[in-house]
Amino acid sequence: MIPSAFAYFAPTSVAEAISLLEQYGDEAKILAGGHSLIPAMKLRLAAPSVLIDITKIAELRGVVINGSINIGALTTWHTIEYHDGLKGVCGVLPEAVAQIGDIQVRNRGTLGGALAHADPSADATAVVLALDAQIRTHGPGGERTIAASDFFTDMLSTALEPNELITAVICNKLGAGEGAAYAKFPHPASRYAIVGAAAYVKLSGGKVSACRVAITGAGPVPTRQAETEQALLNSDGSDEAVAKATEESGTTMDVLGDIHASEDYRRAMVKVYTKRALTTALARARG
Amino acid sequence: MTTISVTVNGKQYTRDVEPRMLLVHFLREQLNLTGTHIGCDTSQCGACVVHLNGVSVKSCTTLAVQADGATVTTIEGLANGATLHPLQEGFWEKHGLQCGYCTPGMIMAAADLLKHNPNPSDAEIRHGLEGNLCRCTGYENIVKAVRYAADKMSVTTAD
Missing domain, CATH: 1.10.150.120 ([2Fe-2S]-binding domain)
Structure with missing residues (x-):
């Protein structure tokens, strides 16, 4: 299969990429890792007349850890998976991305690309929600920062403007008393999440003082589980507390069914995987 | 057409390609390196895997223009002369x-x-x-x- 014809640009700076986006608007698509876009173009599900390949923009690559964690939008899954510094300060990131696709997908796929594409079964979407990450974007008007919780607006849709580019993802380092985990039920062939649960907890004085849970795969949009989070807050984080808090998980969110897993089954798995992610996150928070 | 220059199995090739040409088609049809296969053509089967700058990639999901200036190794380039890898x-x-x-x-x-x-x-x-x-x-x-x-x-x- 061959994509329909397009004009190809490979800018070497963010400013150049933005000016191309301004010039070509909706006709243009950004190419990062290309492992969602190129297959869609080969199937002619996408047929942009202009392709802006940002992979030559070196400033968008790499992980910087200082007061917080700054991951360039073009950083590949492979880099995140094998990054020594990340394991100690935010181990859930390498844990989750190591479960994406296969080695070749992880060699090419990028964090920024996955968030911009917002596939309903992507893994990273749930993780950035649970980590309460900030998504930095660049557009003609300059930079802005969008909270992950405001970023995913609908199926395959985000708060990103057509002339904006994601430049980085910023999240906090996890310290003592904090823990996070990702638990995934992968589709056995594609490795996309049938259900993926990302959980973050903070323990203060033996009580859960902060809790975030996000689900991917089950529905059209990665979704925070507000009821579960509220139910676990101020509890002791025991197995009983987790079991009680997850009783209502997935009951109010939009869930889709398909030939691989029905809506009811996915809802049931949301509970199971939320419980697993929270249990692991709590164990990590206890150290 | 875009002119690209790619080093494949140690030999440099300069060719004019359409931007939409996939790397696997460039290797098979322009360079006649047919050891790299096209299987599913939907990025799932791995028959087309080559190394791009030393990293394994699916050449059916990479554009030939993205390999401009890069080094590619295919199955034909793996053996050391008559000695198999x-x-x-x-x-x-x-x-x-x-x-x-x-x-x-x-x-x-x-x-x-x-x-x-x-x-x-x-x-x-x-x-x-x-x-x-x-x-x-x-x-x-x-x-x-x-x-x-x-x-x-x-x-x-x-x-």
Whole structure:
């Protein structure tokens, strides 16, 4: 299969990429890792007349850890998976991305690309929600920062403007008393999440003082589980507390069914995987 | 048309390509390197895996223009003259193929796996080859072939 014809640009700076986006608007698509876009173009599900390949923009690559964690939008899954510094300060990131696709997908796929594409079964979407990450974007008007919780607006849709580019993802380092985990039920062939649960907890004085849970795969949009989070807050984080808090998980969110897993089954798995992610996150928070 | 210059298996090629040309078509149709296969054409089977700047990629999901200035290694470039690469030897010795269609991609993916994990367990080999489908062997002998290569390469390194 061959994509329909397009004009190809490979800018070497963010400013150049933005000016191309301004010039070509909706006709243009950004190419990062290309492992969602190129297959869609080969199937002619996408047929942009202009392709802006940002992979030559070196400033968008790499992980910087200082007061917080700054991951360039073009950083590949492979880099995140094998990054020594990340394991100690935010181990859930390498844990989750190591479960994406296969080695070749992880060699090419990028964090920024996955968030911009917002596939309903992507893994990273749930993780950035649970980590309460900030998504930095660049557009003609300059930079802005969008909270992950405001970023995913609908199926395959985000708060990103057509002339904006994601430049980085910023999240906090996890310290003592904090823990996070990702638990995934992968589709056995594609490795996309049938259900993926990302959980973050903070323990203060033996009580859960902060809790975030996000689900991917089950529905059209990665979704925070507000009821579960509220139910676990101020509890002791025991197995009983987790079991009680997850009783209502997935009951109010939009869930889709398909030939691989029905809506009811996915809802049931949301509970199971939320419980697993929270249990692991709590164990990590206890150290 | 865009002019690209790519070093493939140690030899530099300069060609005019359409931006929409996939790397696998560039290799097979422009350079006549037909060892790289097209299997599913939907980024799932791994028959088209080559190394781009030393990293394994699906050449059916990479544009030829993206390889401009890069170094590509295909299955044809893996052997050292008449001496097979340990992975090629392993697939030969352990009968890691039947029809052979998936073999070039399997070997190129396994080479990347062994680079990061020179002594993988059988489970790690299976996990590492998740992006490569074989419809003949049931994978048993493929795992043995990769194990054979890992053992042989570790001996060579120890020497």
